[in-house]
Amino acid sequence: MHDPTNAEVAAALDELGDLYELDGAIIHRVVAYRNAAKAVRDAGVSVVAMAREGRATELPGIGPTIQDKLVALADEGTIPAAVKLRAKFPPGLIEMMRLPGLGPKRARRLFDELGIDSVDALGAAAEEQRLRLLKGFGPKAEEGILAAIQAARREDHGQRTVLDRALAVGEALVDALRAEPSAVRVELAGSVRRMSDTVKDLDVIATATDPQALIQAAGSLEMIGSASAVSHSGARLRTHTGLQVDLRIVAPDQFGNLLQHLTGSKEHNMALRDLAVRKGLHISEYGVLDDATGQTHRCATEEEVYGLLGMSYIEPELRENRGELEAALAGTLPDLVGLTDLKGDLHCHSTASDGTASIEQMAAAARTAGYEYLAITDHSATMGFGSDVSPEELRRQIDAIRSSEVDGIRLLAGSEVNILPDGSLDY
DNA sequence: GCCGTTTTCGGCCCGACTGTTTTCAGTCG
Numbered sequence: 001m002h003d004p005t006n007a008e009v010a011a012a013l014d015e016l017g018d019l020y021e022l023d024g025a026i027i028h029r030v031v032a033y034r035n036a037a038k039a040v041r042d043a044g045v046s047v048v049a050m051a052r053e054g055r056a057t058e059l060p061g062i063g064p065t066i067q068d069k070l071v072a073l074a075d076e077g078t079i080p081a082a083v084k085l086r087a088k089f090p091p092g093l094i095e096m097m098r099l100p101g102l103g104p105k106r107a108r109r110l111f112d113e114l115g116i117d118s119v120d121a122l123g124a125a126a127e128e129q130r131l132r133l134l135k136g137f138g139p140k141a142e143e144g145i146l147a148a149i150q151a152a153r154r155e156d157h158g159q160r161t162v163l164d165r166a167l168a169v170g171e172a173l174v175d176a177l178r179a180e181p182s183a184v185r186v187e188l189a190g191s192v193r194r195m196s197d198t199v200k201d202l203d204v205i206a207t208a209t210d211p212q213a214l215i216q217a218a219g220s221l222e223m224i225g226s227a228s229a230v231s232h233s234g235a236r237l238r239t240h241t242g243l244q245v246d247l248r249i250v251a252p253d254q255f256g257n258l259l260q261h262l263t264g265s266k267e268h269n270m271a272l273r274d275l276a277v278r279k280g281l282h283i284s285e286y287g288v289l290d291d292a293t294g295q296t297h298r299c300a301t302e303e304e305v306y307g308l309l310g311m312s313y314i315e316p317e318l319r320e321n322r323g324e325l326e327a328a329l330a331g332t333l334p335d336l337v338g339l340t341d342l343k344g345d346l347h348c349h350s351t352a353s354d355g356t357a358s359i360e361q362m363a364a365a366a367r368t369a370g371y372e373y374l375a376i377t378d379h380s381a382t383m384g385f386g387s388d389v390s391p392e393e394l395r396r397q398i399d400a401i402r403s404s405e406v407d408g409i410r411l412l413a414g415s416e417v418n419i420l421p422d423g424s425l426d427y
Numbered sequence: 428g429c430c431g432t433t434t435t436c437g438g439c440c441c442g443a444c445t446g447t448t449t450t451c452a453g454t455c456g
Contacts, residue, residue: 020428025428026428027439028428028429028438028439029428029429030428031428031429031439032428032429032439033428035428035429036428036429060429061428061429061430062428062429063428063429063430064428064429065428065429066428066429100454100455101445101453101454101455102453102454103453103454103455104453105452105453105454106453106454135447136446136447136448136452136453137446137447138446138447140445140446140447141446141447144445144446261441262456264456266456269440269441270440270441271440272440273440273441274439274440276440277439277440278431278432278433280433282440282441283440283441284440284441284442285441285442286441286442
């Protein structure tokens with residue numbers, strides 16, 4: 001029997017949180033389990049091993065009670081409280097409460113009062129219009145539930161877009177909006193601004209001399225397929241590529257508040273607000289309310305928002321509540337590696353094998369990017385693809401690379417480059 | 428259930444929206 005991994009422990013804590021939520025526990029207790037699950041997921045060492053030594057409480061969000069439950073999970077393979085609750089609530093209930101529009105309270109009432117214990121049973125009951133018998137449920141609820149079930153079955157909900165595709169669409173959209181006469185400032189927010197690996201949708205915020213004109217113009221852009229939820233403050237757009245875009249127009253003196261709010265992450269914002277409350281400040285997308293004066297500070301920039309909390313500016317890429325808030329308070333935020341820090345590329349293929357550009361073209365591109373060196377690493381015949389390169393041809397290519405005349409860039413033959421332990425190059 | 432340069436008890440992020448209600452609970456981002 002192996003010790004449960006951190007991922008397994010975290011899943012067990014999340015499940016217990018779900019079960020307690022169905023059981024009607026106060027939300028803070030449920031949140032405590034989810035926080036603990038996150039702490040376990042983020043831990044770099046075995047949390048079960050820590051628990052056995054009584055040290056799991058060293059992790060933020062894990063106290064004596066969860067420490068004990070972790071030991072039980074390690075010793076008995078399960079948490080007794082979870083066993084008890086699983087007997088009370090069928091697994092289908094957890095699936096039901098995950099449907100958009102349903103939550104723990106409503107899922108629980110459907111189970112208690114109508115005996116509905118699975119998504120399938122729920123769908124059947126909605127079809128037969130039996131849900132409206134319940135107080136608080138009406139025709140709209142039945143409609144919404146059926147739509148949610150269909151969406152879940154189609155599995156197109158929860159589908160995410162890889163960053164490079166989302167970023168390309170987002171930057172094109174921002175460029176197009178900036179070209180509108182009514183636009184003053186247009187920026188990407190959300191997970192794409194944090195450079196998350198994948199994103200669910202795009203958030204764009206803007207200031208404008210004529211908000212209505214900009215919203216109208218956005219809906220008629222060539223790349224936009226449809227616009228919905230159009231209001232005085234924004235619109236929901238969908239690109240032809242299928243990506244959803246939430247556009248928000250904001251007053252210039254609140255641009256920083258909204259940009260900070262919509263950039264997230266949710267975890268970062270929750271921790272930031274929690275920290276602010278301890279200082280008597282309340283952060284929202286509209287401003288920062290100071291308990292002491294009753295005044296709400298509107299911030300044109302994010303620097304002002306973080307500054308009010310005594311923090312230096314936090315780069316979007318760091319906003320995941322992984323210690324960046326503490327570092328911003330202590331002034332120990334790291335300098336992020338940026339494109340300008342890249343000194344070269346040690347893996348590229350030319351038209352000599354399966355690349356699409358010549359050595360000279362790539363060297364010129366590398367020089368434009370500010371690189372110091374570029375290693376050409378074309379396939380040899382032993383790789384089994386690309387053109388068949390004999391040892392003689394390889395030698396000729398190395399000579400060609402060495403004799404290529406491109407100013408300001410050092411060209412290396414990949415087969416002859418070694419990276420030394422200290423990171424320097426030997427060739 | 429966790430946590431504390433406001434507390435060992437009493438708090439725990441903020442606001443909008445929705446459908447169903449006669450003032451709001453539940454859900455969402």
